[in-house]
Amino acid sequence: MKLVPLIPNDMEGQLEFLCEVLGKAFIDWVLVNPSGPLTPNQAEALDLLITLLRQGQSSVGHPGSARLILSGLTQYYPEVNTSALNYLRIRSTTQPLPRFTKSEDDLLDALTEAAVEIYGELLLNLRNPHAGILGPYASPVMQRLRAAVTSDPSLPFRLGDENAGVYIVTTAGQATSIQGTFAGTSIISAAWEQVRMHNPATPSLENLVEALPTALDKARTALSGSTVKTTGLCSFTGATLPSNAVIELGWGRLRSARFEDHPEFVDSMVERRTVGQAESGEEVVISDAGDVILEVDVPFRIDMPAAPIDFTADFTWPKQSSTLELEKRVLQVRIALMLALERATIPVVLPVWRRFVQPIGQGGSVGISDPELSAPRVPSTLSSMEVESWREWIGRLDSVELLRLGVAPARLLRAVAERRDPFDSLIDSVICWEAIFGGDAEMTLRVSSAIARLLRPPGPERQQLRREVADLYRLRSKVVHGVGVAMDDVIEASKTAIRLGIQIVRTLATDRVDLINKTSSERSILVLMD
Template sequence: MEHEALGEARAWILGAIGEPLLNYLLPEGATSEEGGTAGPIEGEFFSAVAELRRKLPEDWDEQTQKQAFRSWLLQKGEGDKTVARIVHERTCVDDVESGDDAVTAALIEVAQNVYPALLIPAEPLPFPALIQPEVDTAFHAAAYQNGGVFTRAIARDSGLSSVFTQDSDPIHSQFNYQANTGHGGALQLATLPSELLLSAWRDVRETMGPVGKFIERVMFRWDMLRSALLGNSVDAVAKIAFTGVLLPDGRAVAFGDGVVRTVTQAERDRVPEGLKGKISGYSGDGEVVTINYDGDVLLEYRFPYRLRLSGDLSESWVDSDEMRPPADINRLALRLRFALMLSMDSTPRAQLIQTWVAFDEPPRPGSSISWSDPRHGAGFTPVRLTSEDVDRWCEWFDILNDSRVDKIELALSRILRALAERRDPSDVLVDSVIAWENLFGTKDGEPTFRITMCLTKLLKEGLEERVKFRTELGKIYALRSRVVHGSGELKATDMVKCQEALDVAISAIRVLVSRRQDILDLKDGALRSAALLLDG
C-alpha cells in the first residue's frame, strides 16, 4: 500500500476505534516496514478494511460506517475468535494462562474475545446523566454474545450449578444474595461475564498493560466471587473518599488497618457527574490550592466479606453478628478525620470531609456506591498537606486509635458534624454541648454545674481564671437551653458563643486523649466527672 494511502487508512481507522485498540491490533514497530510502508500483516488488514468500506451502503454517514467497522472487529471468525483477536494474535503472543478447570478456561476465552471492546473509547451520552458510561456499548454486546460458553460451563459444574436458580435455559438463571455490607440483590448468570470483565478492566485501565495482566485480574475477580458463592469468607475492599485536603505527591500512608492515598482517575470516573466540581483557596504562603468536591484523598480498607445466598430478599441479613456491616470502617474514618483536625494548628481548621463510599463487592465490584455532596454542608478551605503535616496527622491518629476513645465516640462524631455539616450556628451549639455531656454528663444531680466544673478544671489553671471560664460556660449552657426550648432567635453575640462551645469541646478532647488518659479509663461520664472533680 502506498505511503499516502497508508496514512489515510490509519487515520480513518484511528478515528473509528481510537489509539489503544489500534495499537492492540497493530503494535507499533511490529507490522510496518522501514520507510513507513505497510508490512504484509498491516497491508492485509488495511485491504480488508477497505473492502469492508466498499461494501457498506453509500447512504451511510461517516459515524454509521465507523460503527459498522467496530462491529466487524468484534464478530467471530476462525476458531471462534473475534476478528480483532485474530489480527492481534498474528503479531503478538500473549502470556495467558489456560485455566485449571472448564469454567475458568471458558472465562479466559471470553475475556480474550471481549478485551478489544474495552479498548474502544466510550461515547459520552448526549444529555446530562448521573454517571457517564465507562465503556462503549460494544462491550456489553460483546460480553453477552461471547459469554454463553462461560455461563454454560457454570451450569454444568457440580459445585456452582446449585448456586443459581434453575431455568430451562441456563442463561436465564440467577442467584439472590445478601452480604455483610448491607447490600444484596439478584445477579443474573447472563450478566456475570460483563460484571467480572468490567471490574477487572477498572483495575488495569490506567496502566493499559498487556492482555495477560487483564486476564490475571479477571481470574482474581472470579476466584474471589467463586469462593464467596461457595460459602467462604474473602477479603474485600471498602473505599471512602474525602475532600478538603491534598496529600503530598505520591504519598500513601498506613493508618491502622487502612491505607490513605490519592484518588485515582478510574475511581473518579465512577463518581456521579453532579458531585464533580472544584474549589480553590490560598495557603498560608499565598499558594493557590485547588481540590475536587468529589474527593482527592481515599481511605482503602480490607475487611472479611461474607455473602449469604437467599431465596427471599425480604429476609433480614443482620440476624447474626457476622452479617452486620463492618463497624471498624466507620470507626477508622471517624478517627482519621478527627486526628487531622487536631494535628493542624490553623484557622479555619483543616477538614477531611467524606464524599463517597464504595464497596468492591465480588458480585458487583465497584457498583455499591453512595455519596454526599460537601457543598451542602458548612464551608471549608482547601489545604495542601506537607510531609510534616502528614507525620503529625499519623501521631494524632495513633493517640486516637485507642480502645478507651471508643467511650467518647459520640463526642467525636458530634464535633465533626458541627464542624463539617452544620450551617446554622444553633446546630453547632447543640452538637457541641452534646459532646460536653458525652464526656462528663450524668443523669444524677445538676448537669450544668457538674459539666461546666469538669471542663473548667480540665482546661484552666488558677482560681480567678477558672471562675471566669466557668461563668462563660454557664452562659453557653443557658443559651443552649433557650435554643432547644425555642425561646427566641440568636443574636450576633450568641453566634460567637456557638463557636466557643465547639472550641471548648475540641480542646477538652485534645487534653483527655493526650494528657488525661486516666480519665478515659473510666467507663462513663458520671465516673469521669467524679474522678476529675475529686482529683486534688
C-alpha cells in the same frame, strides 16, 4: 457537563478527539499504541470509530453517550470469530489476541481466556464500575466461560443451566440475584476493580490476568457462605495530599484521587472546583468529587436465601459489617485530621462517594453526599509533616474506641464541617460535650467543671475556663429556647465551643485514654474526683 467539540476532519485531530472522548487507554488498545504516522490498518480502524461516532454526533456530548454508540462493537461476529472491537485490534496489529499459559483449574483458564476477550470492553467502561460487563455473549470464548461456571462444583449454580441463578444478600447492603450467565464476567470485573487500586489507573491485560486467581478464590469462598476481605472506598473533598503521597494504615490506605477513580455519574462534581489559598500564599484547588481516596479492608459475607426475598414480610438483614467497618474508618480518619493539625482554620474533609469492590455480583450501589449541602470548605494542602501527623493520629485512634464516646465525634464533625448555620454548630458542639461528660442532673455545673478540670491545671485558669463554658451553656440555652441572641455572639461562641470539643477529644485520646470506655456520667465523676 463537559462538552466535546465537533469531530475534526484531519486524522491527527480525530485521534486526539477519540482519546478525549473514549480514553487514551482504550484507543491505545484498539489501535495498538498509535504514534507517528498510522499504518493503513490503523487508519482503517480509526476511520470506522469516527464514522460510528459521526452517526451519533448529537449524542457525543458525554463520554457515556459515545460508549453507548460503540456498544455494538462488543458483540460477537462469526465472520471473524470474535467481537468487532477485538477484530479492529487484530487488524491494527496484524497479530492474534494475546494468549496465556493454562493452569490446572478449568474455570481459571476460562476466566483468563474471557479476560482477553473483554479487555477492550473493560477499557471502554473504565469509569463505570457498575456497567455490567457481558462480553460478546455468543462467542465460543464466552460460551466456554459460562459452561465452566455452571460445572464448577465449588459454585452454587445449576449444572448445565446458565440462566439459573441464586439469590444473595450481602453485608454491604445489597440484595439481588446472580445468574450463572453473568457470574464469570462478574469475577473478572471484581479482579479489574481490585487491580486498578494498586496499579496504574488503567491496568494492563497482564495485570488483570495476574489478579484472576485471587479474585476466583475470593468469589468461591464468598459463595460458600464464608467471610472474605474486600475493599471499601470513600472519596474525601477538602484537602489535597503532596504529589505521590500514600498513607499506609495497616487496615487500608489514603492516597490522592485520580480522575479514573471517580464514577462517571459524579462528573459534574469533578468539574465543580473550590479555590483557596494556603498559608504559604499558594493557590489551592479542590474538587467536589474528592481529591483523597480512602481504601479500607472490610469483611464481606454473602447469604443465599432459598427463594426470592419478600421485603414485605419479616425479613432479617445480615449484620451490615462491611458498611459498619467502612463508616468506622471514615469517622476515624476525619477525626484524626481534625486532631492532628492545629491551624487557625480547622482542617476538615467531607466524604463524597462510597462503594465496595464486591467479589461477585451484578451491579452494586454507590452512596453519594453532595458537599454543596454542607458548610463552605476552606481548601487546604497538607505538607509532608502534616501527612505524617495525620498518619500518627489515625494510628493512635486505632486503640481508641471512638464509638464509646457516643454521638460526640459525629456531632463535633457536624459542627465543624457540615453545619451552615452557627446556631446549629453551637448546639452540636455542646451536645458533643454532654455526650462525653453529661449526667442526669446539674448538667451545666457538671459539664463545665469536668471540662475545666480536664483541660486546665488548678488555679485561676481552671476557674476562668469553667465560667466561660458555663456562659456558653447559657447562650446555647437561649438559642434553644428562642431568646434573641446577636449573630456575632453566636458565631464566636460556636468557634470557641468547637475548639473546646477538639481539645477534649484530643486529651482523652492521649492523656486520659482510661476514660474512653466509661459512660458519660462515669467520666465526669472520675474527672471531678481527680
